[in-house]
Amino acid sequence: SPPSLWRLTDLVAQRVRIADQVAAAKYGTGSPIDDPVREQQIYDSVAARAPELGLDPAEAVRFFRAQVEASKLVQRGLHARWAEHPAEAPATRPDLTEIRPAIDRMNTGLLAELAATRQLRTARTCPARLLVAARVADVVHRFDALHARALRAATAATCAV
Numbered sequence: 001s002p003p004s005l006w007r008l009t010d011l012v013a014q015r016v017r018i019a020d021q022v023a024a025a026k027y028g029t030g031s032p033i034d035d036p037v038r039e040q041q042i043y044d045s046v047a048a049r050a051p052e053l054g055l056d057p058a059e060a061v062r063f064f065r066a067q068v069e070a071s072k073l074v075q076r077g078l079h080a081r082w083a084e085h086p087a088e089a090p091a092t093r094p095d096l097t098e099i100r101p102a103i104d105r106m107n108t109g110l111l112a113e114l115a116a117t118r119q120l121r122t123a124r125t126c127p128a129r130l131l132v133a134a135r136v137a138d139v140v141h142r143f144d145a146l147h148a149r150a151l152r153a154a155t156a157a158t159c160a161v
């Protein structure tokens with residue numbers, strides 16, 4: 001298929017969705033949503049792998065900062081929702097140490113897609129194409145307003161224009 005921003009946007013949406021699991025893992029445990037050590041590990045890893053993929057490390061880190069911010073947006077939103085409506089709170093608590101390897105795999109896939117979409121992301125048409133891809137992803141992933149907002153935040157640093 002021709003190059004498009006769909007695979008990248010779909011992966012971004014999957015990473016937004018897995019924030020639900022992270023939120024559930026932390027809810028009611030006292031563990032903070034912010035984990036600066038884990039974040040720095042992600043940024044260091046991404047920056048180290050960027051050059052061999054033809055990516056600017058600073059640009060790659062900027063993209064992943066947006067992914068992390070989007071995850072926090074979802075986590076904060078869900079924690080607020082669950083505090084207000086305890087019946088909607090998750091009944092079981094997933095293990096964060098089992099979720100993070102899945103996030104690591106998504107990060108690797110995202111890095112590869114960033115490399116694969118370099119030309120599209122520097123094109124003038126990128127913002128419009130991205131908007132369309134995000135709308136499609138909202139529908140495909142059945143995103144509510146919170147997740148749609150997070151997807152927009154996550155894709156904010158995608159176009160290099």
Ligand SMILES: O=C(O)C(=O)C[C@]1(C(=O)O)C=C[C@@H](O)C=C1
Pocket residue numbers: 022033034035036038039042067068069071072100103
């Ligand atoms: O791994 C976590 O604890 C998360 O909350 C996920 C995540 C991320 O998006 O990768 C987001 C916020 C934290 O500061 C660290 C990492």
